[in-house]
Amino acid sequence: MTVLRSVHEAHGATFREVGGRRVVDTYGRPERTHRAVRNVVGTIEHGYGVIVVTGEDRVEYVDNAVSNRVPSEDGAGCYALLLDPDGRVDTDMYVYNAGERLLVFTPPQTAAALAAEWDEKTFIQDVDFEVATDDFAVFGVHGPKATEKIASVLHQTGTPEDVLTFERGELGDAGVTVVRTDNLAGEESYDVVCGAADAEAVFDTLVNRGLNAVPFGYRTWETLTLEAGSPLFDTEIAGALPNDLGLRNALDFEKGCYVGQEVVSRIENRGHPTQRLVGLAVEAVPAPGAAVFAGDEHVGEVSRAGQSPMREAPIALATVDWDLPAASLTVRVDGDPVGAQRVDLPFVDGSARSARLPAYE
Template structure:
């Protein structure tokens, strides 16, 4: 009989230091208050979910860190085993190939990418292998990604990974204080039981999705895709390092940041009820300016949505409409604000 994993040891005070609660900045209003309330409740309790939409690429070889750092927007150079980062793989013209979680282990790096982009990302990465001592293997059937959100996330992820012979790292999932554990596929059931027993319930995908949308966190294939620039997806503040050295697509990404702006922007809206994804966003005069990409109800009965709108209409406080619903831009960009 397989021994059950135990994560009952409480997180140390040190593990809780520096935790930044999920925060939602938005214009005043009842729906905005609900956003803030939901954000606060999420920050006080740790929850988890299995990221079934994440495939796994395993990168090995002595040049792996330097090589991959030249192909993603996040800065991997200062990281050591047990650390990780959230970033983007971009094309040479700066568009997003995939968003990625990168977890460093002693002898490898694990890259979590959207399932539907794994083959393309694998092909793209290998096309930039010349003389480097690097191998990239598609290993999605062997590994599963557990995301943890809340104050005890890093400590629970580390213990779950250690007990299951996996790997873990603190990195941005829904907030800066989150973490992931990458464990063997056969360990899903015992890890789920152990994490739940330690006080972090494993949420169904639908419940996690509600939290994601409420916090304004975009998802590849839902809110943005391979035609999107980082600034259009409002990801430049948490997925792009503007201090690191060169990487594929850097020239275009930096030019957009330093010399102007994109033509559209993913923005959070506050509404009285939930609009349908794909619904048209319009000005009060009726001009179509964008589309709803995700939406969810809030605890007070109002709603929030993510919408890709023309940049000129993405300023906080801008009054818009989604069908018969009045809407207001609730924050300048998704995600917790620094």
């Protein structure tokens, strides 16, 4: 559940479920809001699950479990995956070193199960896991003026300079942590993390103080990330092989063994995966799972599609065969073939490139 339901309702919000958590769908006129974020700046309440990891062995334990290197220094983070024995993604996460604890931000539906799994696998290590989703609020600030927005309201510190690093400061009377995130919307991006008790004051500051920021919901978030070519957990990442998605920012191939690493490394060493994530310009919006054909050959499936406000045309992300034939592409929309053309990602160039933009060797 969003921690600010009544506040969002006062802004005209409607709601929906994402990963079992109630979030804002839209405040109305989502295409206009989308353009406002692309042109200036907007803010969204993100529905993360949160795990707090404490104990002397916290960094070593999480580092041994996930696909990327967990930083040992306070103020730094990483994007990482938890893989199953077949090398497929169980969950993705951001892991931040906050001094005497790690903060792990996950899709909301995976936090409790992940904390329980890690707790069951703890033997002699000094490490504890607490699901603290309801103790925090996380507000994303996205847009070409995101840095100016944060600088106009943040006190006692400056904006963090490097991606996935953070600074501690104040917004009004509230203590906050400001993270420079990885630009999933294709724009300069920050997460502002605060205690749940301070959420209303922080949201008001982000929307109304300093440089104003338009509030937006998940419908706009999905079109922003689609235009940016960013795979998301629910639609592209869950159950996938990270190499097929080109998620190189989540993998450290020089690490020691972790669950699923051997499979990922074998794929890497073969030269390329069997599939890839591509962008399609389509003549009509297909449903998720719609078949992609090259001539009469089935070559893949659409993972996500929508009307791009910036291109004013339908676009889609699709997982297709690596050796995609040169034949003309079509997708199935309501059972009928509709023309499609592969295009380079991102669909829209914003003020920053998404760190999840597919990258293949």
